[in-house]
Amino acid sequence: MFRLGDLRRWKAPLDETAKGVEITKSGSELNYKYIDVEARNYKEHMYYGPIPYGEVIKWTNLRQNAGW
Numbered sequence: 225m226f227r228l229g230d231l232r233r234w235k236a237p238l239d240e241t242a243k244g245v246e247i248t249k250s251g252s253e254l255n256y257k258y259i260d261v262e263a264r265n266y267k268e269h270m271y272y273g274p275i276p277y278g279e280v281i282k283w284t285n286l287r288q289n290a291g292w
Contacts, residue, residue, distance in 0.1 A: 238266040267291065 231238060242262040248255045269291025280286050 232271050235271055238270075239264050 241260050242264060244259050244261040246257045246259050248257070269289065272289040272292075274292035275286065275288055280288055
């Protein structure tokens, strides 16, 4: 979780496609092929998490983060 928090704080591009490796064996030779595993859709408002509703109610000047 610390790594994700750091990446969000640095506003690193988190919408890159997750990659994987497909390994096949042909005789005694191993073949490696990079494949796309998951397309990610990380929107701008996701860099800031939602503020718990109870905190928003307690503090009248506190506003919920955009998108949440």
